[in-house]
Amino acid sequence: MSKPAKRVAVTGAAGQIGYSLLFRIANGDMLGKDQPVILQLLDITPALPAVRGVVMELEDCAFPLLAGVVVTDDPKVAFKDADYALLVGARPRSKGMERKDLLEANGAIFTVQGRALDEAASRDVRVLVVGNPANTNAYIAMKSAPSLPKKNFTAMLRLDHNRALSQLAARTGKPVGQIEKLAVWGNHSPTMYPDYRFATIGGQSVKAMINDDAWNRDAFIPTVGKRGAAIIEARGLSSAASAANAAIDHMRDWTLGTNGRWVTMGIPSDGSYGIPEDIMYGFPVTCAGGEYTMIKGLEIDEFSRSKMDATLKELFEERDGVAHLLG
Numbered sequence: 615m616s617k618p619a620k621r622v623a624v625t626g627a628a629g630q631i632g633y634s635l636l637f638r639i640a641n642g643d644m645l646g647k648d649q650p651v652i653l654q655l656l657d658i659t660p661a662l663p664a665v666r667g668v669v670m671e672l673e674d675c676a677f678p679l680l681a682g683v684v685v686t687d688d689p690k691v692a693f694k695d696a697d698y699a700l701l702v703g704a705r706p707r708s709k710g711m712e713r714k715d716l717l718e719a720n721g722a723i724f725t726v727q728g729r730a731l732d733e734a735a736s737r738d739v740r741v742l743v744v745g746n747p748a749n750t751n752a753y754i755a756m757k758s759a760p761s762l763p764k765k766n767f768t769a770m771l772r773l774d775h776n777r778a779l780s781q782l783a784a785r786t787g788k789p790v791g792q793i794e795k796l797a798v799w800g801n802h803s804p805t806m807y808p809d810y811r812f813a814t815i816g817g818q819s820v821k822a823m824i825n826d827d828a829w830n831r832d833a834f835i836p837t838v839g840k841r842g843a844a845i846i847e848a849r850g851l852s853s854a855a856s857a858a859n860a861a862i863d864h865m866r867d868w869t870l871g872t873n874g875r876w877v878t879m880g881i882p883s884d885g886s887y888g889i890p891e892d893i894m895y896g897f898p899v900t901c902a903g904g905e906y907t908m909i910k911g912l913e914i915d916e917f918s919r920s921k922m923d924a925t926l927k928e929l930f931e932e933r934d935g936v937a938h939l940l941g
């Protein structure tokens with residue numbers, strides 16, 4: 615007998631990430647090839663005709679796991695009994711903007727949606743915020759949903775993690791799938807700190823393999839941090855397929871587990887590593903049994919401390935900038 619369907623809410627369903635994401639969720643890439651899903655799609659009223667077009671295409675794929683689709687412009691309808699919520703809908707940046715420049719335009723969306731999740735979603739709903747600035751928007755949603763567990767709110771750092779893996783594979787000439795124990799600390803912004811000090815390939819230290827601090831400082835860290843801008847420069851639009859892929863990776867690993875492998879998730883801090891409680895910060899985690907567990911006790915050297923503090927400082931500034939939204 616097939617499993618009962620899970621309700622997956624996706625906001626910004628008419629957008630470019632939505633167009634890459636929905637088909638993969640319906641195909642079972644996120645929750646497994648034996649898990650039926652009901653998609654609950656939210657967008658703003660003028661975008662609903664476009665969402666209906668996407669739904670026609672979903673129908674035309676005849677996905678066996680797609681057990682139903684809801685289309686709405688009302689967050690409470692979209693989040694009704696939702697088991698998963700992927701909050702993608704928000705304005706993307708264009709050339710010359712930083713992600714934090716979107717705070718004013720996008721922050722308010724996440725108070726409304728946090729409250730609607732609080733009221734309507736499953737008490738176990740797993741929330742991933744993709745819309746930028748993702749960490750602070752996730753913080754806003756979490757603070758606007760006081761009856762839901764804080765740990766169920768996360769922000770997407772997985773694209774940064776995957777970008778960093780790919781840069782390391784290129785530099786070492788090793789297969790990307792063999793790299794373990796990478797971490798990306800902090801904010802999804804150019805201040806993030808991708809950190810391969812603990813990384814291994816086939817049990818060998820990646821840091822020792824590369825042995826080039828200047829490359830780390832002057833090439834690796836800025837390339838990963840500014841990759842989003844490089845894609846906007848090249849495409850004229852921000853990353854969409856790779857962002858959707860990262861969202862699938864994040865939710866799949868959270869739900870189905872990582873078998874001991876480290877991944878990066880933006881999660882509310884518990885105070886570890888000197889990051890104050892509730893700050894939505896990228897940490898290395900493993901996932902098992904539907905829960906994530908932060909990797910604790912890693913040594914933080916002076917260079918790393920300064921990087922982790924710089925990205926924390928930016929998150930403080932963003933948090934202060936949205937204080938008025940949180941009353």
Ligand SMILES: NC(=O)C1=CN([C@@H]2O[C@H](COP(=O)(O)OP(=O)(O)OC[C@H]3O[C@@H](n4cnc5c(N)ncnc54)[C@H](O)[C@@H]3O)[C@@H](O)[C@H]2O)C=CC1
Binds near residue numbers: 626702746748770771
């Ligand atoms: N965290 C990450 O790694 C990444 C985050 N992003 C962010 O994801 C967001 C979406 O990007 P795209 O899909 O490329 O943008 P897009 O402009 O193609 O689509 C955004 C969609 O959200 C909808 N929307 C706007 N306000 C809404 C609201 N209040 N409720 C529901 N839907 C709403 C729009 O109508 C549109 O359909 C942007 O903020 C972008 O910066 C993009 C790439 C990576």
Ligand SMILES: O=C([O-])CC(=O)C(=O)O
Binds near residue numbers: 842
């Ligand atoms: O850079 C942007 O604005 C879109 C994004 O978050 C990314 O590609 O990492």
